[in-house]
Amino acid sequence: MMINSMLSDICLxxxxxxxxxxxxxxxxxxxxxxxxxxxxxxxxxxAPLLIIGVMLxxxxxxxxxKLILIIVVMVIVNPTITHALCRAAAHGGITPKMQSxxxxxxxxxxxxxxxxxxxx
Amino acid sequence: xxxxxxxxxxxxxxxxxxxxxxxVIASSNLIKKLIGISVFQASVFILYIxxxxxxxxxxxxxxxxxDVYSNPLPHVLILTAIVVGVATTSVGLALIVRIQxxxxxxxxxxIHDMNDNDDFxxxxxxxx
Amino acid sequence: xxxxxxxxxxxxxxxxxxxxxxxxIKTTNLFVATMLFGIFSFVTALLFLDLDAxxxxxxxxxxxxxxxxxxxxxxxxxxxxxxxxKHRHSILGLFIVVLTGAALIYGxxxxxxxxxxxxxxxxxxxxxxxxxxxxxIDIPNVVTAVLASFRGYxxxxxxxxxxxxxxxxxxxxxxxxxxPKHEPEKNLVLWVVVKPFIALILIFGxxxxxxxxxxxxxxxxAGVIFASGFILYSLVxxxxxxxxxxxxxxxxxxxxxxxxIYGLTGLVSLLSDKTFLDYxxxxxxxxxxxxxxxxxxxxxxxxxxxxxxxxxxxSFSGVNHNE
Numbered sequence: 001m002m003i004n005s006m007l008s009d010i011c012l013x014x015x016x017x018x019x020x021x022x023x024x025x026x027x028x029x030x031x032x033x034x035x036x037x038x039x040x041x042x043x044x045x046x047a048p049l050l051i052i053g054v055m056l057x058x059x060x061x062x063x064x065x066k067l068i069l070i071i072v073v074m075v076i077v078n079p080t081i082t083h084a085l086c087r088a089a090a091h092g093g094i095t096p097k098m099q100s101x102x103x104x105x106x107x108x109x110x111x112x113x114x115x116x117x118x119x120x
Numbered sequence: 121x122x123x124x125x126x127x128x129x130x131x132x133x134x135x136x137x138x139x140x141x142x143x144v145i146a147s148s149n150l151i152k153k154l155i156g157i158s159v160f161q162a163s164v165f166i167l168y169i170x171x172x173x174x175x176x177x178x179x180x181x182x183x184x185x186x187d188v189y190s191n192p193l194p195h196v197l198i199l200t201a202i203v204v205g206v207a208t209t210s211v212g213l214a215l216i217v218r219i220q221x222x223x224x225x226x227x228x229x230x231i232h233d234m235n236d237n238d239d240f241x242x243x244x245x246x247x248x
Numbered sequence: 249x250x251x252x253x254x255x256x257x258x259x260x261x262x263x264x265x266x267x268x269x270x271x272x273i274k275t276t277n278l279f280v281a282t283m284l285f286g287i288f289s290f291v292t293a294l295l296f297l298d299l300d301a302x303x304x305x306x307x308x309x310x311x312x313x314x315x316x317x318x319x320x321x322x323x324x325x326x327x328x329x330x331x332x333x334k335h336r337h338s339i340l341g342l343f344i345v346v347l348t349g350a351a352l353i354y355g356x357x358x359x360x361x362x363x364x365x366x367x368x369x370x371x372x373x374x375x376x377x378x379x380x381x382x383x384x385i386d387i388p389n390v391v392t393a394v395l396a397s398f399r400g401y402x403x404x405x406x407x408x409x410x411x412x413x414x415x416x417x418x419x420x421x422x423x424x425x426x427x428p429k430h431e432p433e434k435n436l437v438l439w440v441v442v443k444p445f446i447a448l449i450l451i452f453g454x455x456x457x458x459x460x461x462x463x464x465x466x467x468x469x470a471g472v473i474f475a476s477g478f479i480l481y482s483l484v485x486x487x488x489x490x491x492x493x494x495x496x497x498x499x500x501x502x503x504x505x506x507x508x509i510y511g512l513t514g515l516v517s518l519l520s521d522k523t524f525l526d527y528x529x530x531x532x533x534x535x536x537x538x539x540x541x542x543x544x545x546x547x548x549x550x551x552x553x554x555x556x557x558x559x560x561x562x563s564f565s566g567v568n569h570n571e
Contacts, residue, residue, distance in 0.1 A: 073448070080441040087435065125255060126361025131353060132262040138349040139269045145341035149333045151278055151323070155285050158316070159269055162292050165308075166262075169301045174370065175254075175363035179302045180390040181463060182382060188365070190300040191374040192390040196399060198304050199391070200406045203468050203553070206311045207413030210560045213323040214420040217567065220327040227334055 004056050011053030018046035031097035032089055036082055043078035129170050136163040148228045150216045154209065161205050168194045168201075254298055255362075261295045276333045278324055286317035302464040303391045306456075310472040315557060318479060322564040385538045387461040395466065396542040400525045403545070404510055407552050411507050414500070414556035417563050423496045424566020426487040435484075442484045449477035457550045461539075467546040471553025479561050487565050496566075499559040506552025513544045 018041055025038025048071050055064040140163060143156025172194035180192035216226065222240045223231050234240055265288060272284040289312030296305035324330065360367040381393040395403050457470030482490035513525065520529035527541025528534040 073445075076441060077445060080437060083437050084435075122361065125252070126363070127356065127359065128259060129262065129362045130356045130359060132259070132266065134349055134352045134356065136262075136265060136269060137352070138345045139266070139273065141348065142338075142341055142345045143269070143273050145344065146336055146338035147273075148336045149278070151320070151327075152272075152281060152333065155272060155281055158285065159272075159288065162288065162312070165304075166292065166295060169296055169299045169304060170362055171367070171369050172301065173299045173363050174365050177300055177363075177365075179300045179464075180378070181302070182378070182388045182390060189378055189390065191370050192377060192394055193374050194369075195301050195304050195391045196394045198301070199307055199395060199466075199468065200402060202304070202307050202311055203406060204409050206316055207410050207556075209316055210319055211413050211416045211420070213319055214417045214560075214563070217323055217326050217564070218420055226327055229334075 004059075008053045008056035011049050011056065015046045015050035015053060018042065018049065022046060032094050033086065033096050036086055036089075040079065040082045043082070044075065047074055047078075130167070133163050133167045133170065136166070150219065150226045150228065153228075154212050154216065157212075158205065158209055161201075165198045165201060168198050257298050258295065261291055261298065264291055265295070274335075276335050277331050278333055279330050282317065282320045282324060285320065286313055289313040289316065303389070303466065303469075306464045306469050307472075310469050310476070314476055315472055315479075318476075319560065319564060322561070326564065326567055384535065385542075386535050387539070387542070389461055389463060389465075392460050392466050392542065392546070396545050397527060397538055400514075400541075400545060403549065404514070404525070407507055407510055407549050410556050411503050411552055414503050414559045417560050418500065421563040421567055423559075423562055424568060426491060426566055427568075438484050442480060446477050446481055449480065450474060453477065457546065458543075460546060461542065467549030468553050470546075471550040472557055474550070474554045475557035475561070478558055482561070482565065487562075491562070494558065496559075496562050499555045499562065503552050503555035503559065506548045506550070506555060509548030509551065510545055513541060513548070 022038050022040075022042035025041070026035050029035045029038055051067050051071050051074075055067050058064050058067075137160055140156045140158075140160030143159060144153050147153050147156065172191035174188055174190050177188045177190040178186035180189045180195065182189070219231065220226050223234050224240075225231060225234075268284050268288045268291065272281050272288070275281055275284070289308060293305045293309035293313060296302075296308055377394050377398060378390055380398075381387070381390045385393045385397055387393055453470050453474030456465040456473055457467060460466035460470070478490060478494055481493065513527075513530075515524075517526040517529040518524050522529045525541075525545075528537045530540045530544075531537035
């Protein structure tokens with residue numbers, strides 16, 4: 001199964017590269033929201049690639065079925081967590097660093113939405 | 121060189137232990153002291169699990185394609201220790217919450233001063 | 249270097265831990281220190297995995313990185329002081345710590361190398377346990393066999409310790425009550441995603457409980473995972489609804505029931521003219537007696553841990569700050 005082993009190596013390498021990219025973005029980007037954006041690369045792209053790399057290596061067994069379940073759960077839950085973090089930050093008053101006119105209007109809308117506690 | 125590689129784990133664990141101990145001694149905030157105790161505890165766990173590791177061993181779950189298993193006995197001890205550790209941490213946090221209510225501050229020096237001047241009030245809270 | 253890959257990962261993770269603790273000492277923001285402690289627990293779990301301790305890694309991830317972080321955040325919310333904690337340097341403390349560290353490093357010089365198969369710790373009882381597990385108990389997970397059967401008495405003590413911690417937190421904080429008006433706001437994404445996910449967490453908790461004989465798992469991990477399903481529900485939908493689902497009055501009773509199940513299993517053996525916690529009294533065939541005994545004992549532990557963890561969370565969340 002040479003092609004499987006080669007594909008697995010490529011997937012693992014790509015997963016590692018994307019994790020590194022996410023980590024560099026997490027440290028170097030200027031503002032909370034953009035850092036969150038970089039960190040979500042790790043959870044939505046790098047982790048499934050790494051798991052797919054391991055799956056291609058182990059073949060079609062019970063272990064890889066469990067790994068498929070893990071990928072499904074991770075892809076559903078991790079973006080939700082990023083959303084919850086982002087919402088908590090907006091609630092806590094962190095504003096994006098680079099603001100334009102439309103951002104100012106959105107900021108006003110977000111503030112009224114959170115202060116009246118009613119969904120729009 | 122083999123000696124160095126074999127012992128580097130122990131040295132780093134001892135360093136970690138001492139940093140946890142320093143956190144307990146030097147912080148004046150109660151929650152940081154609690155974090156220091158937990159760091160100390162965790163480094164002891166790492167030391168014990170290091171004792172149990174055998175090179176080229178596999179986790180102690182009996183399968184067909186493994187002949188040397190890592191020592192299961194430290195795993196059992198540390199499993200117990202982790203759960204007992206979280207039990208004591210939760211009691212410690214409950215104590216900190218009550219101390220904050222009685223003295224109004226979580227700082228050790230302020231609490232000692234207030235204790236010397238008898239400047240606190242404790243409300244009863246439990247209504248089991 | 250390839251055959252030493254485990255050692256390389258191990259040393260990298262340990263340096264990571266050193267860095268985390270160093271920043272946690274330096275920082276004056278308590279929220280940052282708590283989050284760093286959560287990361288510390290998680291990296292410790294990874295380290296345990298690298299050192300072949302799968303059960304311990306599982307427990308540390310569930311208990312340390314999961315429950316302890318939630319508990320510390322609840323305590324921070326109640327005590328209110330977040331930032332600008334007073335930072336104190338202590339020269340005497342540094343001196344004591346350096347002295348103790350030097351003494352310990354001197355003492356460690358005699359230790360066997362890490363991974364040495366002829367170290368004294370491997371020679372006496374461990375290989376016997378692995379042998380006896382295959383003959384007398386016949387379950388794959390040696391750690392569960394040793395925990396529940398060979399050293400079952402210690403595990404009974406541990407269950408009682410967890411129960412006492414629950415009692416102590418109840419005495420200190422009480423269950424409290426939650427007024428319905430302090431509810432989190434409606435958040436459609438979280439509500440839609442979390443509802444089926446809680447069911448998944450509860451099923452996974454039951455799977456870990458009963459699969460603990462065959463793979464990593466067991467009563468402790470299962471109890472914490474099962475409780476974290478309800479904690480997630482309480483965090484997303486509001487504590488008053490969570491208290492309707494699991495009323496706070498049944499939790500101390502369930503915890504006591506868990507300890508009682510464990511004790512009664514031992515008592516049955518005692519009443520059948522054998523020693524306490526001798527599982528061969530539970531069935532005619534000694535091996536199936538062991539299976540039955542481990543099942544009962546682990547479910548007692550799981551019930552006790554679930555109730556105590558949820559009880560502690562209810563106590564912390566029920567404290568009314570504005571009294």
